[in-house]
């Protein structure tokens with residue numbers, strides 16, 4: 018269909034890999050169901066994507082029944098300031114410069130003949146809902162963490178009767194509706210008083226303050242995975258699980274559109290050369306950086322496990338971090354590959370992968386679950402700790418490492434956990450559970466499955482509202498020639 022005749026959705030994402038990936042997957046899914054979708058984030062994120070992928074950013078790309086395009090906004094960074102990418106600086110800049118930049122972007126769409134009829138954002142950019150609502154545009158949210166973590170924050174922000182532990186050493190544990198009891202080490206660490214990332218806590222709390230502005234809160238999860246939690250939230254907040262977005266059926270064009278911020282190394286051929294179920298895939302996502310001591314312990318643990326491995330180690334971010342010890346690369350070259358970034362979706366689906374040693378970011382957790390791969394959970398902070406609890410104790414697909422006093426995870430523990438998940442007495446049971454979730458995930462996103470029905474309802478609502486808007490504008494004799502969304506779309 019002609020671009021100008023499609024209802025136009027603007028999706029705006031926080032510029033980190035863990036947010037870009039699910040939001041881009043959602044954008045593709047919405048487009049495939051007959052919408053025009055503009056994907057947006059900061060210009061810096063746009064440049065990184067352009068360098069790392071083959072996306073054709075300047076044209077609108079047909080996907081299924083709709084189309085998608087990219088348009089980025091400037092948060093006006095001082096590129097000469099070496100600290101401009103620091104989290105606090107980024108948050109401050111986004112909050113200060115983001116609202117006007119996104120409002121201008123919305124205005125520009127109308128001027129160019131494709132008025133925006135819905136804006137969808139994701140957590141960490143709470144002001145986007147305000148900008149869109151002020152412009153009289155329908156809004157939605159994609160919650161990119163689990164329903165369990167949503168519940169934890171929901172009660173943290175809305176229920177003053179619940180007592181939360183202040184530190185990891187506290188004896189207070191938390192019981193929330195639909196959830197297992199959470200010990201201090203299982204609660205999203207941004208809720209602890211000891212949390213060093215205060216700007217993240219603030220931004221999440223702010224999101225919960227204006228969340229009612231969203232017509233729907235979609236969540237990157239699926240009903241079968243988190244049913245008791247979703248049901249317990251009914252009447253308080255209604256969540257629409259629409260995931261796993263990675264698994265959604267997509268056509269060939271949409272598979273070539275990628276959201277990587279770094280170029281992937283070619284490691285699939287290397288995986289091809291190994292036996293099924295023989296390789297441990299190790300990655301701690303896009304943000305976590307281990308200190309030298311912890312990196313050394315991990316290196317020893319991986320070496321001592323005697324297993325083949327594919328390890329993603331991003332270049333050391335500053336001179337305090339030394340990166341991987343040289344001895345490790347020399348001594349393990351024959352049975353391991355170390356890369357700075359990889360195509361994780363493909364890696365997890367590769368038959369030679371036996372287990373995923375992960376930091377338990379929610380995307381990595383979902384990708385592992387929907388690929389049928391058991392995990393060793395090595396969470397660091399934020400929602401990762403809650404995800405690790407669920408992966409091990411609720412979804413039953415793996416184990417979580419135990420830290421020594423002082424929070425160092427020893428080489429012996431790294432080795433023990435890998436052995437347990439790959440070849441221990443419970444390994445088969447964990448693999449069975451992982452396959453069970455893989456099948457349930459595929460079912461949820463298949464045509465007519467629980468997630469597919471939810472996303473279809475969102476698309477129908479967007480089309481309906483866009484059509485009504487058109488009717489009002491025609492009625493008032495206003496921009497009849499600009500708002501070209503047909504009444505029966």
Ligand code: UDP
Nearest residue numbers: 035038302303329358359361378379380381
């Ligand atoms: N990822 C990737 N290649 C890598 C490492 C990670 O493509 O080498 C992707 C991964 O598939 C996931 C995202 O980066 O979609 C990381 O998100 P997650 O929520 O797991 O962790 P975060 O990076 O936000 O801590």
